[in-house]
Structure formats: C-alpha cells, structure tokens
Amino acid sequence: MTTRKLAVIGNGMAGVRCVEEIDRLSPGAFEITIIGDEPHPNYNRIMLSKVLQGDTSISDITINDFAWYKKRGIRLLLGEKAVRIDAVGKSIYLESGKTVLYDELILATGSSAFVPSISGIRKSGVTAFRNIKDCETMIEASESYRRAAVIGGGLLGLEAARGLLNLGMEVHVVHNASYLMNRQLDAMSADMLKRELMQQGMRFWMEKRTEKIIGRKRAEGLLFNDGTKLVADLIVLAVGISPNIAVAVNSGIATNRAILVDDYMRTNVPHIYAVGECAEHNGTVYGLVAPLYEQGKVLAKVLTNADTVPYKGSIPYSMLKVSGVDVFSAGDIQGDVEVALQQYNGLQGTYKKVTVRNGKIAGAVLYGDSSEGMKLLDCLKKKTDAKILLEKPEGASGGADEAVVAMADHQTVCSCNGVSKGAIACAIQEDNLQTVEQIRDKTKASGSCGGCKQLVGAVLASVLAGAGGGTKKVVPICGCTELGHEEVKAEIAKREYANAAQARERLGWSKADGCVVCRGAIPYYMGLIQESKKTVSTLLDDERKELSWDTRELKLPYPVQTERSAHYLKPSDVLVRDFGLAAVPAGWEVYVGGHSEHPVKQAQLLAVEADEEQAMQLAAACVQWYRESAYYGERPWKWLERIGLQPLREKLLDRGEQEDLLSRWQAAERAEMVWSGT
Template sequence: MNKEKLLIIGNGMAGVRCVEEILELDPLRFDITIVGAEPRPNYNRILLSKVLQGEQGHKDIVLNDWSWYQEHNINLLAGEQVSELNPENRQAITASGMVIPYDYLVLATGSAPFIPNIPGTEKEGVITFRTLDDCENMKRYALTYRKAVVIGGGLLGLEAARGLLHLGMEAAVIHNAPYIMNRQLDAQAAGMLQQELEGLGMTFLLDKHTARITGRNRVKELRFTDGSRLGVDVVVLAVGIRPRMELAERSGIRTSRGIVVDDYMRTSVPAIYAVGECAEHRGISYGLVAPLYEQAKILARTLCDSNPEPYTGSIPYSQLKISGIDVFSAGQITGPDTEVAVQHYDALSRTYKKVMQRHGRVAGAVLYGDTTESAALLSMVKTGAAAEQLLTRSSDHNEDQLGIRGMPLEEIICACNSVSKGQILSAVDEHRLQTVQEIKEKTRASGSCGGCRPQVSVLLQLAKDGKTNQAVKVKEGLKPVCSCTDKDHATLHSLISETVIHHEDIKSLTMHVLLQQLGWRTPDGCPVCRQAITFYLRMQDVDVQVLSPECLHAETEASAPWVTGIKVWLDPGLKKCEFYEQAQSLSSTCLARWIDVPLPDHLSAAITLLSGSSVSLLVHSIGISVSPAGWEVYAGGHSAHPVKESQLIGVAEEVEDVVELASAALQLYRQSAISGESIWQWVERRGVMEIRHHLLDESSRQALAIKLYRSCGRPAKANVNLEKMEGLCYGEA
C-alpha cells in the first residue's frame, strides 16, 4: 500500500508538533517531508532568551535532533525554502528548483519580526530577536560595542534587554506606552517589574516615540518625536511579529491578517492546511506556544481522520522568562464589563495578585513575585469558572507544596502542552521518574516555555517524599470511561462541569447532543458512559430528566448511579451526658439539610461520644463526636470489607459550625468524586491533607456548605422536629 504524501512547510514548533501528534495517532499513514528555512533541526524558540542570558546553550533548546528525523523516516530539507505552490497539480517548488509532490500540504511558515515604519531600520547595527542567528549577532556586537537600545517594552523586548545586560552591554528600553508590558500587566505589576529590572541595570524611556534612526551607514543615534536624542551602537527591534503568508498569497489561498483557516485548520484551498503563527482563526493569529500546540493536535486528528473536536480559540497568557523574576498574566486584564475579583499586594515580600471577573466569571489574572497559582488560575480563566470558586482556593500560597498538593488531579500544570497533575503523577509512579528532565521526556511537562518547571519540581518532590498518596491511585482515574471514548473520568468530569457552566439553556440539552459535544465515537454511548455522564451531571445539580429518555434507557431515578440522602445514627449513650440537647439539634439539622442531597454512594453519619460508645465512630462515612475541644468531625470510614478508619478533618465548637464543616466535606466529595467512588476511596485518593486544605479555609468551607444546601432546594437555615424526621436511627451501627 502506497503511503499518502504529507508535506510540511516549516520546521518550527507548530509544524513539528503536528508531525509528533500524527506519529502517535497513525505512524505508518504518511510519507512525510519537512522543509525548513534554517539549516538546523527543530528547536524551542521560546527559550532563545535563556540562550541569550547564558542559562542554556544551543544544544539545550533543541527539541528534535537530526536522529529523530531519521528514526521516523522523515525527509528533512533544512536550509531550503518553498518559493511557489501549484495547488492544481499538488506540487511545491523550492528556491533551488526542487519539485515536491504532495497529497496534503501544511503551511507552518510561522511569523517574522514586525519592522516598524521608522526611517533607518535598514542600517547596520539594527537587528531583530527571533532566531538563533539573531542571538549570535547580539553576541558578536557585544564584543565591540557598548550601548544597546531595545525598541519595544513587551515580553520579547524585556527578555532581549536582559540578555544584552548579560553580554555586558548597557540596555535601554524604549516603549511607546506609559508602562511596560501594558498588554499583559496593569500599572501596579508593571511598576514592580520595572523597579526590579532597573535594579539589574536596565533603563527605561516610557511614552517615547522614535522618529528616525540616524547614522551614515551604521546606526549612531535615535531621534524622538519630542525632539530629544539618544546615542546608541546597537538597536534591537522587538515591537511584535507578523504572520508569514506571502507564499499563500501568491498561491491564491485566502489571507487576511494571516492565512485564514476554519475550526479544523483547513484553508480555502482543498488539501492545504495552516497551523501556528501564520494561521488566522476567527480573526485572531496567535503568537504563543499553547495555542499553536492545541491547533497542531486538532490538525493531526483531522489529517488522520480521528474525529477531531473543532478548534474554538485559545486564552492568551504570558510568563516572563528572566532569571529571578516571576511574572504571569492570562486572559482579560482590562476591558469593558471587567472588574476586580481579588487583589492583594504585599510590599514586604514584593508579591502582587489580581484576578479579574466578567459577569461573575473569572476572566483574567496577573501574578507577580509568586506564580505558584498560575496553572490553577489559567485553568479557571480557560473554563470561565464562577468567581465564587476563588473563595475555595487557599488564601495562603506562601508554601509551594501546599499549593500544588491542594490541586485536583485534573488541573493542568503545564499549560503549553496540556499536561495535568494526574498525568505527571501517573508517569512518575509508572516509570519511577527521578528528575524533572525525565518527566519532561515522558510527558512534555515543562518542555516548552519552562514556566511550570518549579511546579513540576515541587510535585516530583512531593511524590518522592510520599506526601501525596495520589501517585498510585491516579491510574484508575485515568483509564478511559468506556470503549466509546479515550477520555478518562477526570477529563469527563471536567468537561461536564464546563458544559454546565457555559451551556446557555441546560434544559434543552439532550444526551445525543451532549455526546456529540464531548466527541464520543458512538452517537448514543453505552450504559457505562451514560451512567457516568448522568452521575456527573447530577453531582452538578442538573435535573437529568431533561436528557432524552430514549438515550437514558434504564438510567432512571430508580437505578441511577447515585443515592439520595444519608442516614444519621445518634448514640443513645449521649442521653446521659450534658451534650444530649446539642446532639439532638445537631442530628435534626444534619438530617434536614442532607435528606434530599444526591450523593455518589450510600453514606452514614454517626454522632457519638469519643470513647465508650455503642456507635462505632470510626467506621462511618461521617463521624461527629463530643470532645474536650468541642466537636470533632471525621470522614472516610467503612465498616464492611475492606474496613477503613475515618480521618479527622476538623474541630468546631458550635453546632452550626459542626454542620457547616460536615456539609462542606460532603459537597467537596460530591463535586470531586469519580463515578462509583465511595467516600473512603475518595479520601484515600485525594488525601486527608488536601481535604483539610479546602475545609479549614473559612471562605472555602462556607462556599461549599452553601452549595450543598442549595443542591437539595432547602434554605441554608432549614431545621425540623427530630421526632417527625424519618430515617433517623438510634442504637448500634
């Protein structure tokens, strides 16, 4: 069987990532040729600043060396350029005259530095910062010249300026806005960053507009529109990029800001696709690595006929890559209808955090000094999480380990490559990984911009120290739900949550439509996945009866994959002690608030004395006992095989506080358990430290408890007469 010919024009990160995805999906499908303009293998352009700053060498940023192309029988034409396309005959002609036939063509031509319309940009000493050759030019100039200026105070410009300082040059940044990185930061964060960079020796001229670059043949001076001048030896232009689309334009392919593509990365010409910085999707061209990789995955699935989900766009984010300075930005920082949800400034530790909301949803975030929360906040921005969920995050993120340990398994650690905490833990456990480099090789986490490397390092150390018991337990959760999909329970759970948040009219949703949106292989699923889906919807408090009955089949309320309510056992021995009236009030309040709550499994609660009781506290799902400190609350006990002892999750003095703590624990279990998971399994998988992390934070605990009360349609302060409440049990359990 003859293989189809696939031609990739561009040996950069987007084009080669598409090839990597194809090799994983269907390695024998295509005869692949890659044409690359640079005379070298694929490398990580994002880390050029690390090369310039002396932290890494050329070899350190190579993503795929020469041997990789040979191992996968890829024909790499390095140092070659395609000058002409013949779409009718499906041929590409190179500048050297080679004719390359193709069945499918991918334009991954990337972008070029934007050259502003300033007289004098053609003079010697005026350079850009885009390739390894540009890094070499800067190093060469640094041997002879002293004064350097970077025009552009954005992310790339600041990284270039820091590299010039490392090379021993003076570095001044010229920016046409009132503060640096004005597209990613607010004035507060930008001011903190500028002060830090000035401490390194960088200088700034803000609100400055360059009128011309002067000098006979070589740059000598900058002249500004306000009449001032600045002597200079080297000028680095870092004012943005523009998609390389000249080849597409000459070939009759539709272009606008970039090469126009649809949701499956198809251009206007059959059999020709575009991906990466050269592509324009829904009016946007992305210059960040995460969107490029997302596009590459969808394009690979399109080419391999693997039922791709449509690409709907990406959330932009930035992470500054200057040694010792941590800055993160994602989503909308300013704009109409946005307002501050959370803002915190600590002058002593020089940390700053601001989270923006729009219509009650998390819309953007800025972090300075401590970027531990970057992955979690980016996930919230991407999913449009409810702003009230910010309350469930710990207010203390000074300890990196605490922040990482508290993350759920499905939370993304590496945004560039979409690698979750669970995937990293699974790889560490399965392959006995010992270093961050090994994790990068197995999962790609920290393999692009490197911004998540500290989180990956902390996660690895936690796994080594045995401080997260998720490493072994995660494997079961990552298995596909059923043969209808490749998605695991954690992913399905997350997607269902997003659907509930973003679906305009959840009551109009049918199982058939939902399965289509989830990318299911079969139109109606199977009993296994239908039960899992109805379970996750019900735990999101969606009335599953709105789903089409013909698809639900036997998944009726009577056989639903959840149970309603919880039995509460009251220790008769309490009648003899002074706390009996409080225990009665506690029993009736708990039962009133929990009686109609849908739960993942059959649960029981026990209210008893700490010792000498006929009711065994430690083998109940929820245990509440009288103690010298007030009331102790336990979770995760199991009386049948295997017998499990419940774990202490908190202490409270007042009855209302006890109910709130126990209710918050139940809600945390409801919203994070996987289908069919009992509470003792959930406690073992999540870990008691992580559970306490959520419950002992007051705002988090209150938000969880209120959500539980709302799930059964009862007011938060509901109460009932103990004698009239059915299901309350006395005696031994």
C-alpha cells in the same frame, strides 16, 4: 497501497509538534517531508534569550535533533524557502528550483519580526531578535560595542535586554507605552517589574516613539518624535511579529492578517491546512505556544481520521519567567471588567489581581509567585463563579506546594503540552523519575515555555513525599541500610553516639565497617548535630562587617566550587559554579546551583544585593543552609532542584532566618573565605 505524502512548510515548533502528534496517532501513515528556511533542526524559539546570554548552546534548546527525523524516515530540507504552491498539481516550488509533491500540505511558516517604518531601519547595527542568527549577530556586536538600545518593552524586548546585560553591554529599553508589557500586565505589576529590572541594570525610556535611526553608515542612536536623542551602538527591534504569508498569497490561498483557517485548521484550498503563528482563526492570530500546540493536535487528528472536537480558539495566557521573575497573565485584565481581588505584598515582592465579568472570573495577573496560575486558567476556561475566590483551604500558606495539593489529577500543569498533574505523577512513579529534567524528557511538561517548571517541581516533591495518602519512597543512604538521609539525621539527633561505628551498630547497619558512602555520611551528620547543640552567641554588627569565610575549611556535603567576578565586563565562570558572586551595574548578584561538568547546569539567580558585603552575607547564609539541609554527597545543583529556588529565597531573604544562619556559620568556622575568579 501507496503511502500518502505529507509536506510541511516550516520546521518550527507548531508544525513539527503537529508531525509528532501524527506520528503518535498513526506511525507510518505518511511519507513526510519538512521544509525549513533555517539550517537548524527544530528548536525552542522561546529559549533564544538563553542562547543570547551566552550560557546555553543551540543543542541545549533543540527539541528534535537530526536523529529524530532520521528515525521516523522524515525527509528534511533545510535552508530552503517555498515560494509557490500549485494546488492542482499538488506541487511546492522552492526558491532553489526544487519541487516537492504532496497529497496533504501543512503551512506552518510562522512569523518574522515586525519591522516598523522608521527612517534608517536598514542601517548596519540594527537587528531583530527572532532566530538563532539574530542571537549570533548580537553576541558578535557585544564584543566590539558598548551601548545597546532595545525598541520594545514587551516580553521579547525585555528578554533581549537581559541577554545583552549578561553580555556586558549598557542596555536602554525604549517603549511607546506608559508601562512595560502593557498587553500582559497592569500598571501595578508592570511598575514592580520595572523596579526589579532597573536593579538588574536596565534603563528605560517610556512613552517614546522612535522617528529615526541616526548615523551615517552604521546606527549611532535613536531620534524620538519629541526631539530627544539616545546614543547607542546596537539597535535591537522587538516590537512584535508579522505572520509569514507570502507563499499563501502567491498561491491564491485566502489570507487576512494571516492565513484564514476554519475550526479544523483547513484553508479555503482542499488538502491545504495551516497552524501556528501564520494561521488566523476567527479573527485571531496566536503568538503563544499553547494555542499553537492545541491547533496542531486538532489537525493531527483530522489528518489521521481520528475523532476530534473542532478547534474553538484559545484563552491567551503567559506563564513565564521574565529576567528571573515569575509572571502569570491570562484573560481580560483591563477594559470592561471589574477588579474582584487585588493583593500586594511588598516584603515578598508578590502581587495578585483577579478580574470578573458578569460574576465570572475573566482574567488574572500574578507577579512574583505564579503557582496559582494553572488553577486560575482552569477557572477562566470553565467560566467559574467569582465566589470561588472567597474559598481558601484550611491551613493554606500559599506557594506551589499548596497549589499542587489542591489540584485534581485531571487538571493541567503544563498547558503548552497539555500534561495533567495525574500524568506527571504516574510518570514519576512508573519510571522512578527524580528531577524536573527527567519529567520534561518523559512527558514534555515544562519543555516549551518553561513557565510551569516550579509547579512541575512541586508535583515531583509531592509524589516523592507521598502526598495524598501514598507511601513515601525512601532512597537509602547506601546498600548497608534501608534508612534514608532524613531518617539517619533524625536518629542521630535523638540519641548520642560515641562514634560512627556505634551509630552504625545501633542503627542496624548490615556491614559493621560500612562502605565508602556511609563512612563519610554518618560522621558528617554527627558533626552537624553537635554544632547545632552548641550555644551560639549573637555577633555584634561591627564584627559581622569583618565577615570573611573560606569554604575549603568547612565540612560540606560535597566539595564546592565558588567564583567571585568583581567587574561585569570581565569574563568569569560564575554561572557554572556551585556558589557565585557577580558585580553588575545595579550591585552584586548572588548565584547558586551551577555545575561545569556533565551534566552542565546554569546557576540560578538567588537575589541582587546593593553592595558586596550584603551579597557575601546572603551567600554565606546560603552555604550554611546547604550544609545543614543537603544530603551527604549531594551536589548544590541537586540540592537546589530538590528543595526549589523559591523556598530557598523565602528562607534566606527572611532577615531573621539569615541572621541565624550567619551566626551558625561563624560559630562553625572562623577562617577567611577566598573566592577564585576575577
């Protein structure tokens, strides 16, 4: 029996995900050919902003490398464009002159950046932000030019703006609405986001409509319809997308805004299907990854003759991180809905709004803390009664940890990939997973938009801590004992030992002399406990302002690398250092958890402070908390993954906690802190 031929036009996230599902359901059922117009294998388009920032390579955002295609016998045609389909002869004609035959055909052509009708739009110096080539164009421009204007204040535009800031450009965001991300946020949350982004250095031109791109041969700025002008050397278009439907139109396949499909992703032409941003289902074209993956799963079952429920549409939602800020939005937040719940916390910088329609939860916006996002999305899908908003578990304190404990095993944590809490927990236990990255590689959870990363981390922490009645799995310090780091620290705190040898003896060490690991760990913990028992006098504010420190003189869990970049236009290695300070137009950014060796880790933005002194105090408090809470030998990036960025922020941005940590820091050492770098 001849193997059926499956062709896929489009090598993006939707089409290849459908192929993954087909391979999982019925491996070897098809002889597969994938046609892509870019020269790269399948990559995560959502992470393009990381490439633009210059600290992430193309390989880092690659979902399936060339070896993946080869292993499955997939014929991959890159740099090729399909121009017409002969449905009778079941042939695809490529622009290069090649012909590809098929028995079943999936159109996954995706979309392109929408190009508005603006005079001068084709000038040099104008680019979209849609693919890797666009990123390369913007990075190259940043090396020669100073000022950028991003047209579009939606998610894509803000991500482009953040990347350009990191490249050292002065960035102006132009938006035609009265507030940012007006499709996902309300005025309140958008205003909070705008204030945060202004602190990061972005400048905004609201309610502005671009009439013309000025300049002779190359773009030199924008002319608005009110007569005002903005001077800029680089113009970035981020105003939306247009489905790629040319091949369907040329082939007699029914289209509207996109390619029309039914509940089984079938077009009007037999044996031809469509998924992703090029498909229109019941009048809706989805541009978010979760609906595209849902479509792909349905189609995979159709093509492998597996039982499937029809696709009935998706509830659009966004769970993402915009320039370091957690944001969640789902359902209807404006229009014919009532506001059932609205909470604002100025100290923590969080906001929550839930809407209802006919007594049922209809929409939600979360800003600053998106840990309840999946729970609210589940309520939206089930049309839950709004009375549930009145319920709050006893002793609840909020955050991702509480959200995870409250979730049932069947509830979804990663909606993009349909991964439940139970599936993640099972993978952690069965494969002894210890990091979010390992969970991502095993289950795909957090591997697409990344919005659920905090929640996945909370599931990991919950499982490792034995939440839900399980037994905590203790990782011993070394082979000389069965005790873990926390147990040893607790024992040392309870009793006084003359020296490390006595501690090893009384704690039941199997080797009297210990090993290279515990011979360093026990004295370190003993020193920390002794520090904590000393009476520390509070320092005067004036003395605090002479604050200077040298990590080289401190006893640390692991030797750390630090970096201080005094000018945002000068290159530095801040983002791959354990702790870093970086000057930006809005003040000073404080980073933690970078790593320049294998595995390379990008440092996380802890906070932005107004001046260098405040930034140094925050960084000092962070180093002190690392000293006190990290395990001996645990590098800062591993420590950060274990405790979580949000809990770290909550501790360090509490002024009382920060003062206590600084006092203990200065009591421990009185040496000068020397930062390397520019």
